[in-house]
Amino acid sequence: MSDNDIPSVIETASEDREGAAIRAEFWLDADVTFLNHGSYGAVPRRVSAAAEIWRQRMERQPVLFFQETLAPGLRDAAGVLAPFLGVQADDLVFVENATSGANAVLRSLRLAPGDTIVGTDHGYGAVRNTARHVAAMAGAALVEAKLPFPGTDPADVVRAIDAAIDGRTRLVVVDHVTSPTALVLPVEDIARLCRRRGVPLLVDGAHAPGMLDLDIAAVGADWYVGNPHKWLFAARGCAALWASPSARGDLHPPVVSHGYGAGYLAEFDWTGTRDCSPYLAVDAALAFYRSLGPARLRARNKALAAEGARIVAGAWQTEVLTPPAMAGSMALVALPFAVEPTREAARALRTQIWHEHRIEVPVMAFGGSCHIRISAQIYNEPADYHRLAEIFRR
Ligand SMILES: Cc1ncc(COP(=O)(O)O)c(C=O)c1O
Structure with missing residues (x-):
């Protein structure tokens, strides 16, 4: 696939199927819902090759x-x-x-x-x-x-x-x-x-x-x-x-x-x-980044993170904790149940979500509670957040 073959980014997050189209550019396993670009990134194949x-x-x-x-x-x-x-x-x-x-x-x-x-x-x-x-x-x-x-x-x-x-x-x-x-x-x-x-x-x-x-x-x-x-x-x-x-x-x-x-x-x-x-x-x-259209990519990821957070918080009947004025391509969502605000408890919940659902999403212990931090990168699409939303739907 050359740079020119990468499909253009669709700007309306809710109709966005860009994630599925671009996914093959990455090494990510096909059956993984990857909502943690923030911790370590994810390297495109062509960058590994270079x-x-x-x-x-x-x-x-x-x-x-x-x-x-x-x-x-x-x-x-x-x-x-x-x-x-x-x-x-x-x-x-x-x-x-x-x-x-x-x-x-x-x-x-x-x-x-x-x-x-x-x-x-x-x-x-x-x-x-x-x-x-x-x-x-x-x-x-x-x-x-x-x-x-x-x-x-x-x-x-x-x-x-x-x-x-x-x-x-x-x-x-x-x-x-x-x-x-x-x-x-x-x-x-x-x-x-x-x-x-x-x-x-x-x-x-x-x-x-x-x-x-x-x-x-x-x-x-x-x-x-x-x-x-x-x-x-x-x-x-x-x-x-x-x-x-x-x-x-x-x-x-x-x-x-x-x-x-x-x-x-x-x-x-x-x-x-x-x-x-x-x-x-x-x-x-x-x-690779430029081939995706930097300004549109950033706007698309930010919009998708916000929409993803709304999807998850809506299903869980909880709150999005990221104020729009301070939002980037990640968002924090409150969990629908109390988790002890310790690193160990946060890790245990992350591990459980991964092993039971093949969804990779970080759990953050902060401010007396634990929260989910979702991310949105070019390989994500709204369906990823719907999958997360279902696991604790109320
Ligand atoms: C704010 C901040 N600083 C530093 C780091 C550490 O990055 P690295 O592992 O590349 O040193 C992270 C990792 O997520 C981070 O979020």
């Missing part, structure tokens, strides 16, 4: 590959990805995943006892842990702004973060799209706040590339990390870290290697021998 070609090139002459091909290849790949993200190629480096990019920024902080890092209670667990770790090493602390939930409003988010910042705050870290609650946070407003308060900002945009119309430079943060391997269809293990030119003097990758002290690109482009094929094949991911 990454495999890079791996074979690496094996044909490994020394030549690592000593001559890789460095310019990485810069070429950054040159392809950077304009899509609204940044300059020389300001963008590849890292394995969003966790690694956030680690680079957080572990490069020079904190003193009493300093604080401000995050939110909707932050991603691994990044919260990293912030806790670097704070603990320095006698500093992670302070988490409590965002109103449910019924979250963008202005309340900014107010809550503002209230958590004080004279000891050395960094604010926020998600662009929150993991446990699927909220698109007002990162431009948060960046304005941080500039006004004189505190640098790291945006964890793990879900943003491909889900949102993203222009990283326009966000106004100091650092931004995003995962092309989620909503941009890149091969897995492909994240991009952007650092504003004024915010990279002290920035080092989590793994320090030969490039130490030789500048941002030298430090991040070589962190030891590794498989860089997901980065090198990012052009194939972008080509």
